Amino acid sequence: MRERRTPLDETDIALLDAVQRDGQATAQQLGDRLHLSASQAGRRRQRLEEAQVIQGYSARLDPEKLGLDVQAFVQVQLARHGAEEGMGISRLLRLRPEIVSAWTMTGEADYLLRVYCPDLPALNTLIHEVLLAHPVVARVHSQIVMDQPKPDAPLPIG
Template identity: 45%
Template sequence: MHKFLMIDLDHFDLALLDVLQRFGRATHQQLGEQVPLSPSQIGRRLQRLESTGVIEGYRVMLRPEKLGLGVTAFTSLKLKHQGDSVIEQFQQQIESLPEVLECHATVGDADYLLRIVAPDLSALSSFVMKKLMRVPGVDSVRSNIVLTTFKRNGPLPLGHLSGSDTAS
């Protein structure tokens, strides 16, 4: 077992997690076709993985461009000051902005890295100038516009947990 794990995961758990990442809507019966366990055993394992927080939740992945959100930007952001109250206020404001899909605190040239979606470049510009730059504490913003995406929301690699390159 790896020292950072809070739960023991056997090869069945890893195989189950691997299949679920690719086919989240699979029934217990369908999962049993991929992982050699009965549907009731799968149900018990899923319940354990959910209750321990290994499985955070279930989502439907939507294609932004199919829904009129044609621009994605990765935006690095610097804060003016790093005090606890500035960071708390910044985080609360960012949580309230639906255009920001992800926000990561980073070490390096930027304090935060954000993934932002917008209908078009004009809307992105308006969002950055009228909303993001007005968040208290923001000093500078720099965006990289995505031209095309060929890999998105890939499954987590689990091979390091089983000692092989794949979980199954």
């Protein structure tokens, strides 16, 4: 069994906090922030990347400027829970670009989906013609996001 937690010292934690806030920070900028040389900061970042503590870097895009005006959370309850059904719903989740993240859940809903759509008719199509049309889906419950008072934040690593 692989060890789940990677040992981190205070400098590693500070470096992780810095790259969560600015994934484009150079080794020199990280070194300046952490009071290390650029080469030391770069080696630490590389070690954390190799250990897969840092899994990658991405850009945060503005959904509204891309025409994605509706964000919703959709709970999906399955009618059956066999391996074949699980593979089928997992495939659907991977193939639909509107579904930006998905979680399996405890409780009444089996999945919680975060979706972005250009408008309400597109969300309606996703729910009725895609999700509810899937043979294993028994029930769907959606909640449309009105506002996001706290944006997605860095992980609490400190």
